[in-house]
Amino acid sequence: MKKSQLMEKLIHGIFLVLGLITVGCVLLITVYLVISGIPAIREIGLVDFLFGKEWASTASEPKYGILPFILTSVYGTAGAILIGVPIGFMTAVYLSKLASPKVKSVMQSAVSLLAGIPSVVYGLVGMLVLVPGIRKIFDVPDGASLLAAIIVLAIMILPSIIKMSITALDAVPKEYEDASLALGATPIETYFKVSVPAAKSGIAAAVVLGVGRAIGEAMAVMMVAGNVPNMPDSLFQSVRFLTTAVSSEMAYSSGLQRQALFSIALVLFLFIMLTGATLNFFLKREKE
Amino acid sequence: MLNQSLSKKRKGFEVLMKALMLLSVGLTAALVLFLLIYVLGQGVPNITWELLSTKPSYLTEKIGILPDILNTVYIVLATLLIVLPLGVGAAIYLTEYASNKKVVGIIEYAAETLSGIPSIIYGLVGMLLFSNSMGTCLMAGALTLVIMNLPTIMRTTQESLKTVPQSYREGAFGLGAGKWRVVRTVVLPGCVDGVITGCILSVGRILGESAALLFTAGFAHALNGIIDGLAAPGATLTVALYVYAKEQGEFGVAFAIAAILMVLTVLINFAATLVQKHFAKRRSL
Amino acid sequence: MSNIISVKDMSLWYGDHQALKNVNIEIPEKSITAFIGPSGCGKSTFLKTLNRMNDLIPGVKITGDIRYEGTDIFSKEVDVNNLRKEIGMVFQKPNPFPMSIYDNIAYGPRTHGITNKVELDEIVERALRDAAIWDETKDRLKKNALGMSGGQQQRLCIARALAVQPNILLMDEPTSALDPISTSRIEELVVELKEKYTIVMVTHNMQQAVRVSDYTAFFLLGELVEFDKTDDIFSQPRDKRTEDYITGRFG
Structure with missing residues (x-):
């Protein structure tokens, strides 16, 4: 009896994990994008980045607007x-x-x-x-x-x-x-x-x-x-x-x-x- | 009084709206017809047995798309193999196990969010998550596609599970079956419809995908078996089309691939309608 | 009292199924005529033929002659939209549009070309007063009509039908979805309305026919079995089938 209850709990847990995978994916995507997106904005400056009118990423003096x-x-x-x-x-x-x-x-x-x-x-x-x-x-x-x-x-x-x-x-x-x-x-x-x-x-x-x-x-x-x-x-x-x-x-x-x-x-x-x-x-x- | 006809203003509205509607429907229909005829017309003459059965060779300067066809097959198989248990499991959790409405809401919201994210972002995240660790390869592409197709499989499975009558479950519980036994014997067989529909939709989506694969699976044209293939970079048909058209100006080959994709799209749509009709009929019995 | 609608030898088919058989009837002006009969007897179908709402159903074929004020309603010269303006309709289930109370009432007049705000305001007020719902709605004209109770919604629908100034009001079991109190309010209203309008009403409730109507028509299996003054029909029916029905032997 105890064993089967344990089994049911385990299976419930497995399905819970499967159910939460989508949530995990959304979090993962968000976190990855934020983490990898922030450094450049910091370096360039938010205003210069968002409102800069020129994009010249490969120039000798690169611009990232x-x-x-x-x-x-x-x-x-x-x-x-x-x-x-x-x-x-x-x-x-x-x-x-x-x-x-x-x-x-x-x-x-x-x-x-x-x-x-x-x-x-x-x-x-x-x-x-x-x-x-x-x-x-x-x-x-x-x-x-x-x-x-x-x-x-x-x-x-x-x-x-x-x-x-x-x-x-x-x-x-x-x-x-x-x-x-x-x-x-x-x-x-x-x-x-x-x-x-x-x-x-x-x-x-x-x-x-x-x-x-x-x-x-x-x-x-x-x-x-x-x-x-x-x-x-x-x-x-x-x-x-x-x-x-x-x-x-x-x-x-x-x-x-x-x-x-x-x-x-x-x-x-x-x-x-x-x-x-x-x-x-x-x-x-x-x-x- | 009765034989007064509509006022000029009302008549004008009628005529205008009718004209605009017919114009719009006509435009949409013409567009579809044009795309079909143009793509098939340009592409089909370029489809040769040689094109389909060889790989590109620098020596003979001839292009073959066999590697791309195989890569597409590999990536479809790998993606489905991984996404099916995940998506079906998630759907079963939502319909059979989850008792907390909030959790269900969060999971469904997450699925909706996933299906709204554009493929270029999947490509980027896939690159960071998978390609950076395992290298640019079909498997990295397949894993990216798994995340993209998860909501589709989940939703179609969920929908088919909702049509399993509650009385079946109650019947099984009444016989003293445990939850897992009920899920295995009553619920799982009921989700076949959803799984098949989900697979068809996913195959369609994978065939059409390019932005998510460019940076994860790469665009090589090497001829490989499935195991080596998944570990090596490779272009699917869609990516190959892009590369041949945009980077190499090989429009003949691009149109040949486009025609193949077009025919596959028609077939997939046809299959999807057929399956849906079949299941709808079975359900109403 | 003259007749406003006269129907001669009218039959109606849905595909191969004949739903109405040789109906002959003269409907008197400024009175209430009730159609009774068991469900599926054709009474609703007949009602909907009078303002040609059956035209919309594919596969419907109609023969015979229906005249409204002497004009054949199926003649080519008749504009069906004008016919429906003259012959308004209230449905079984209250069906206000998902708009404000004001816009619901103004919808008909606006459709028929009235755009002047002052004029519209007047029409809306008069229609709501005529439908005895002005006091309940005058402070919330801009509120969504779907927020009202079922009985109020049905009276709003009556007001909406009145706003285009029809001559005849067709009512298809207008109280079947309502509670007894709302029902009696609608019945009172209907009786008041016959001062100005001709009312034709389908009802599944014989007591209702007795309470409100002047004339009653009994339909059975697509046939108009008997048509007479309400008092006569319920006290001394001429046809055996009518008698069986009103004494509750079937239906």
């Missing part, structure tokens, strides 16, 4: 949201409310496919279609630019926005829509004036999820944005994002430069945690 990366990430994400959200949102309303079941199911598979395509494939197509296209259409010397990155990011966040908005819109009780129709509103008026407001927390969560995806994307952006650490003054400028700043120099970096890359990762991590907290806020409100 990451404002260009922060602004590029912010602008790039904002641009992607500006293009991706309206298209995704409108698609979601159509598929959730107006489309025939057949169209809805075909389009949902198409959207899943879009979500499953590896980011390097987006990067590749962007490199060979979008970049030359921008060069020709806008008559600029190089199409690898902020604009190219924005378009690629807009496409990449589309599936998350569509999927999550559809889930939110599908969950709107039919009673609301019936009430609106019975008042003499047309179906389309009903969807936009009753269903969409009723699903607004879920749709907001979809937007925040898109923000997270856009801020965190590295490889596709790496392939189309040009990667020069310019301030993002124009859409046609070759720019570097927070993500690509980390990946483009990591392979050959050393010393303070390498430490500064870890600091950039820490900044990126903070951005992500912030969007994550916002996302949670909206999801919680959606539940209520």
